[in-house]
Amino acid sequence: MGKGTLTRERIIGRAVELASTDGLNGLTLGKLADGIGMSKSGLFAHFRSKEDLQRSVLEAAIDAFRRFVYEPAAATPRGEPRLRVLFDHWLAWSQEREEMPGGCLLMQVSTELDDQPGPLRDLLAQAKRDWRQTLIVFARGGVTAGHFRAELDPALFAFQLEAILLITGHDRRLLNDPLASTHARAAFEALLAAAHPITS
Amino acid sequence: MGKGTLTRERIIGRAVELASTDGLNGLTLGKLADGIGMSKSGLFAHFRSKEDLQRSVLEAAIDAFRRFVYEPAAATPRGEPRLRVLFDHWLAWSQEREEMPGGCLLMQVSTELDDQPGPLRDLLAQAKRDWRQTLIVFARGGVTAGHFRAELDPALFAFQLEAILLITGHDRRLLNDPLASTHARAAFEALLAAAHPITS
DNA sequence: GCCAGAATAGTACGACCGGTCGTATCATGG
DNA sequence: CCATGATACGACCGGTCGTACTATTCTGGC
Numbered sequence: 001m002g003k004g005t006l007t008r009e010r011i012i013g014r015a016v017e018l019a020s021t022d023g024l025n026g027l028t029l030g031k032l033a034d035g036i037g038m039s040k041s042g043l044f045a046h047f048r049s050k051e052d053l054q055r056s057v058l059e060a061a062i063d064a065f066r067r068f069v070y071e072p073a074a075a076t077p078r079g080e081p082r083l084r085v086l087f088d089h090w091l092a093w094s095q096e097r098e099e100m101p102g103g104c105l106l107m108q109v110s111t112e113l114d115d116q117p118g119p120l121r122d123l124l125a126q127a128k129r130d131w132r133q134t135l136i137v138f139a140r141g142g143v144t145a146g147h148f149r150a151e152l153d154p155a156l157f158a159f160q161l162e163a164i165l166l167i168t169g170h171d172r173r174l175l176n177d178p179l180a181s182t183h184a185r186a187a188f189e190a191l192l193a194a195a196h197p198i199t200s
Numbered sequence: 201m202g203k204g205t206l207t208r209e210r211i212i213g214r215a216v217e218l219a220s221t222d223g224l225n226g227l228t229l230g231k232l233a234d235g236i237g238m239s240k241s242g243l244f245a246h247f248r249s250k251e252d253l254q255r256s257v258l259e260a261a262i263d264a265f266r267r268f269v270y271e272p273a274a275a276t277p278r279g280e281p282r283l284r285v286l287f288d289h290w291l292a293w294s295q296e297r298e299e300m301p302g303g304c305l306l307m308q309v310s311t312e313l314d315d316q317p318g319p320l321r322d323l324l325a326q327a328k329r330d331w332r333q334t335l336i337v338f339a340r341g342g343v344t345a346g347h348f349r350a351e352l353d354p355a356l357f358a359f360q361l362e363a364i365l366l367i368t369g370h371d372r373r374l375l376n377d378p379l380a381s382t383h384a385r386a387a388f389e390a391l392l393a394a395a396h397p398i399t400s
Numbered sequence: 401g402c403c404a405g406a407a408t409a410g411t412a413c414g415a416c417c418g419g420t421c422g423t424a425t426c427a428t429g430g
Numbered sequence: 431c432c433a434t435g436a437t438a439c440g441a442c443c444g445g446t447c448g449t450a451c452t453a454t455t456c457t458g459g460c
Contacts, residue, residue, distance in 0.1 A: 003427080004437065021315040025226065029418065041420080042438035050418060102315045111311045114373040115221040115302045125374050132375070159367060159383040160390075166370060167363035173314040174325050175332070183359040190360075190394060203457080204407065229448065241449090242408040250448060 008046045010036060013099065015057045016064075021102030023112045024054045024120065054120055061105040062127045068093050070134065079145030080192065083138055087161070087188050091181065094169050103173050107166065132158055139195075148195040160191055208246045210236060213299065215257045216264075221302030223312045224254045224320065254320055261305040262327045268293050270334065279345030280392065283338055287361070287388050291381065294369050303373050307366065332358055339395075348395040360391050 014036045019027045029050065033040040047053040073086035094104050102108055110128070113121040135158035142148040148157075164187045171180035214236045219227045229250065233240040247253040273286035294304050302308055310328070313321040335358035342348040348357075364387045371380035 002436085007437080023223075023225075023312065025223075028416080030416070039439050040418090041440075044419070045437070108311050110370060110374050111308050112223065114370075121374075125376070129375055153386070155379065156383055156386050156390075159371070160364075160387050162370075163363035163367035163387070164360075166366045167359060170310060170314075170362075170366060171359070174310050174321075175329055176325070179355065183356055186353070186356050187360050187363070190356075194390060194394060202406085207407080228446080230446065239409045241410070241451095244449070245408070 004046070011038075011043060011046060012053075012056050012060050015053060016060055016105060017099060017101055019054075019057050019061075019102075020100040020105040020108055024057065024109050025112060027054070027057070029053075051118075051120065055123065057105075058109070058120060058123055061100075064099075065093065065104075065106060070131075073138070078138070078141035080142055080147040083142060083161075083192070086135075086138065090165055091168065091184055094165060094172075103169050107169050132162065135161055142195065146197075149197050152195050157191070157195060161188075164188055164191070204246070211238075211243060211246060212253075212256050212260050215253060216260055216305060217299060217301055219254075219257050219261075219302075220300040220305040220308055224257065224309050225312060227254070227257070229253075251318075251320065255323065257305075258309070258320060258323055261300075264299075265293065265304075265306060270331075273338070278338070278341035280342055280347040283342060283361075283392070286335075286338065290365055291368070291384055294365060294372075303369050307369050332362065335361055342395065346397075349397045352395050357391070357395060361388075364388055364391070 011032070015027060015032055018032055018035060022031075029040050029044055033043045036043070047056070069086065069089045072089050073082050076082040076085040094107075096103070106124070106128070109124060113124050136154045139148070139152065139154035139157040139161075143150055143152055143154070164184055168180050168184040171177040171183070177183075211232070215227060215232055218232055218235060222231075229240050229244055233243045236243070247256070269286065269289045272289050273282050276282045276285040294307075296303070306324070306328070309324060313324050336354045339348070339352065339354035339357040339361075343350055343352055343354070364384055368380050368384040371377040371383070377383075
């Protein structure tokens with residue numbers, strides 16, 4: 001791996017940090033250059049435009065999420081165990097982590113890009129639609145495995161599951177609510193309980 | 201009411217529109233002045249600083265939310281009826297509305313301000329904590345009225361309720377999911393069903 | 401119908417924005 | 431060991447930002 005590629009990755013890593021707190025628009029070349037001790041122009045030489053940088057940041061965040069949350073779940077037997085692993089990793093992901101001090105970048109930019117048409121929005125929206133589809137497939141797997149009721153609506157389940165993670169980040173980051181994770185786990189257990197077959 | 205006050209309100213109204221799409225940081229004096237056909241300096245004379253403008257915008261949004269969502273619910277008999285009215289108005293509020301084309305401003309700025317310490321963040325966080333407390337009181341009212349189980353955790357109920365509204369806005373605005381409202385209603389009914397006393 | 405004061409516009413400022421340019425330094429293959 | 435491309439630098443571009451000061455226009459009470 002050449003030196004240039006290495007530097008580029010260092011830039012993107014730092015850019016992800018910055019964007020997780022300041023957003024993709026709040027991310028500026030000047031602040032980023034200062035943050036890694038480079039000149040603005042030297043840094044910019046690694047990208048064709050600012051949007052190119054933003055896209056790289058977004059792709060890096062999506063990829064990291066896939067590795068951190070999706071892959072451990074996909075490696076777990078389907079049905080409830082897989083969903084539990086998914087939830088645990090997702091919850092851990094959304095905690096404060098040094099490489100993303102502003103919380104999950106993908107949540108941060110979701111509200112930022114939703115009114116800003118363009119390739120960035122398209123990229124994020126497609127990634128999130130794919131992710132939702134993954135959740136739906138996982139939920140359906142719970143039905144197939146016999147862990148969940150046959151009448152379960154997998155799309156609704158996925159909707160409710162993502163809702164929990166969304167509000168958890170909100171409660172933790174804005175409200176500073178120490179009960180956020182506790183509520184998240186309780187809500188997840190309630191979601192699973194409602195999905196279980198009726199035990200009569 | 202003097203002409204100045206009137207103009208100030210016109211400015212803030214337009215600023216709420218702009219901020220609902222571009223965020224409080226994306227809101228700039230230049231764009232705002234163009235948007236209402238005033239000079240930047242003439243507009244600025246109505247505020248001590250940009251932060252003063254932002255605070256006014258935030259306060260206006262909070263007040264509008266209170267009138268649109270809280271008051272109809274507070275005017276309804278407590279317990280399940282009140283919560284249903286609350287949910288209906290909240291869902292309607294989060295739809296596209298001309299005075300807030302970018303969706304609920306308070307959700308938009310929640311992720312924007314959560315990493316940006318200062319009076320704006322404090323104002324928003326306190327308003328949202330107050331709102332959560334209102335939800336908790338309403339949920340507790342459901343228990344008192346006998347509509348909900350005595351063991352219901354009101355804080356968890358409020359957490360789950362707000363989660364539904366949060367993900368609904370997300371699905372509608374970013375994913376363009378036409379099922380968002382349908383899922384929202386279904387999730388709300390499931391939340392109520394789980395809160396009801398056991399009918400054995 | 402004038403005049404005080406409010407309301408708006410004009411002008412200028414320093415800082416920072418994304419981006420370009422020419423140049424210097426570095427790494428490396430021949 | 432030198433030539434050459436990769437990498438990074440500082441200076442600078444036109445524009446926009448928030449904000450300050452000044453000048454103009456509008457408006458309502460006498």
